[in-house]
Amino acid sequence: MRSARLEMALESGAFVVPPEGDVVVLAPQAGDDLSALPKLRVVVLTGFKPDYDHFQRLGYRMDTARATAAVLCLPRAKAEALALIAQAFSLLPAGAPVLVDGQKTDGPEAVLKLACAAGIAHGEVISKAHGKAFVLRAGPAPAGWTAAPRRVAGGFVTRPGVFSADGPDRGSELLAAVLPDKIKGHVADLGAGWGYLARAILARQGVTSLDLVEADREALDCARENITDPRAQFHWADATGFKPARPWDAVVMNPPFHTSRAADPELGAAFIRAAHRGLLPTGTLWLVANRHLPYDRILTPLFRSVEDIGGDAAFRLIRAANPIRARL
Known part of the structure; x- marks a missing residue:
């Protein structure tokens, strides 16, 4: 499950949350356990209303002013995944950590290969609970990744x-x-x-x-x-x-x-x-x-x-x- 990989990334130091600033979580689904993160600093960003309502009921903030780290929950569609990474990068200072997480069926390996091909720095890959997580370092989004109509x-x-x-x-x-x-x-x-x-x-x-x-x-x-x-x-x-x-x-x-x-x-x-x-x-x-x-x-x-x-x-x-x- 997503929470197991998140906890492992935090405990191992693969994903280090800066001491200040918001931690943005992009596209989590209702039922995802975010309790390993400091709740008062967590901001959930999702455009799917049932998920939005779920996390709002749990007391999470739903908008952000200044973020210093991000957790990105991969969707299955590759174009959407790349657009979410570009969105995360746009919210963060250069070099800030973005933990990208997904089940194997979400294609995390393919996304990591594209990130490597684009020259984006990344950390170790965590494999657990039928999925993978890895940290990318924020920077300019590669051409073509930003969501476009x-x-x-x-x-x-x-x-x-x-x-x-x-x-x-x-x-x-x-x-x-x-x-x-x-x-x-x-x-x-x-x-x-x-x-x-x-x-x-x-x-x-x-x-x-x-x-x-x-x-x-x-x-x-x-x-x-x-x-x-x-x-x-x-x-x-x-x-x-x-x-x-x-x-x-x-x-x-x-x-x-x-x-x-x-x-x-x-x-x-x-x-x-x-x-x-x-x-x-x-x-x-x-x-x-x-x-x-x-x-x-x-x-x-x-x-x-x-x-x-x-x-x-x-x-x-x-x-x-x-x-x-x-x-x-």
Whole structure:
């Protein structure tokens, strides 16, 4: 686990925390144990709202003024990992230590090789608990490492690390193609990402307002650039617990089904329950899901009408209408 490598790096002297200044921890996940660090000096930086809320509840500061060391929790996407290193370097004085940590599946060896090729000084490599950690010394970020927006099909802007950064995913394309022109009123896009489905929703003239709800701040920032329609309202929030100011006439969504890196159908189920809670009694849910996910057992007790409306070998398109309310 991450905490074991962090403790070993501190105890061995491979990672030395300076006596003053903040220790920035970039992109930790809920459940990561940071107790080996001096809590009063720790600042957590994350753009994923559930993780942000978790560490804020634990009493960590969530912004920094002057940092002298950093701990970086590697994501799996290489471009995102390099962008996080560049971000860490930008927050620190030259030569400050950055402990880079990741499970083997996060590719720490590949990141270390790139750092070596770029001439970045590094310390010993700590291997423990199916992962590796090593210290880099802050300096100018190598060319191309800083996160930069990119243009993809349709003229959309994305950034490294956001879901489907190279272009719209197949499930969203299928769902956008079957949305009827008759969608109207107050609509939600739960897990809106960088705005692909939102643009398709707002093409329906009967839509009066659209809540884009997204937990990834980078993705939501992209959506703000991609969607300039005044009917759109942007919410940095965990969709599974989001409560609309007023009920929705329709919800459109391509929910995630991974928690961290493990498949977790319950995450998609939580999105379905959130849609159910937020819809009017006459409301409709439009959903795309991987065919292997057992969503029927969630949808059937919650909606009076559930039907397949298309898809392909990998994806189901589902329309669920008229939420069932429990009788008190």
